[in-house]
Amino acid sequence: MSAFTRTIKHLRTQAQPHALFGAVGLAAYGVQRGTSDVDLLATRTVIDPAVWNDLRGVGFDLRVGDDSDNLLGCVKIGFTSATHPVDVVVPRGRWPSRALDRVNGSVVIDGLDVPLLRLEDLVLSKVHSGSRQDVDDVLALCDLHRNSRDAIVAHVDAEQIYLIGPARRDWPRIRALILASRR
Secondary structure: OOHHHHHHHHHHHOOOOEEEEHHHHHHHOOOOOOOOOEEEEEOHHHHOHHHHOOOOOOOEEEEEOOOOOOEEEEEEEOOOOOOOOEEEEEEOOOHHHHHHHHOOEEEEEOOEEEEEOOHHHHHHHHHHHOOHHHHHHHHHHHHHOHHHHHHHHHHHHHHHHHOOHHHHHHHHHHHHHHHHOOO
16 A cells, blocks of 8 residues: 555544645646655644554654744655655644635545645645745646636635735735736
8 A cells, every 4th residue: 555545544544634735736737747745735633643653554754843934744654665755734824724624626546535625725825835836836827727817816815814924925926926927
């Protein structure tokens, strides 16, 4: 059983909310980008080591972010042995819980129906991360989903108050880039 399959089944057994995002989430919406891992968004409860006590057959490393990090924590699963390790990511801010509450779609991976962040919340996650690659990903998503562009912008406008400071500060610049690409 793959690290991915073990992780999904474990999160379900533990009743931990989760959803696909990152590069594999981008691919589900038509934006191809290379990656060596699979990213799952989760809530702060997965940072508790007790959540992972029953995970068998694959190694994991629980990492807790410090005060300067935009992540509360990350659980790296299969990082030493898996072809495609899994990162269960817990960003700071209230937006992850809100985004997970809105999940209403899924994709099938390795025979499993895996929850997928809504397009607008995937963009929100990229705004939160804020790297140059993340901004490029936002622009690629908005270009590919032109008919949803106004809804994406309106969604992030409404939800940006739940982002942490740097992401909230960067949103107007990213918003301007999205709107400038309408030509």
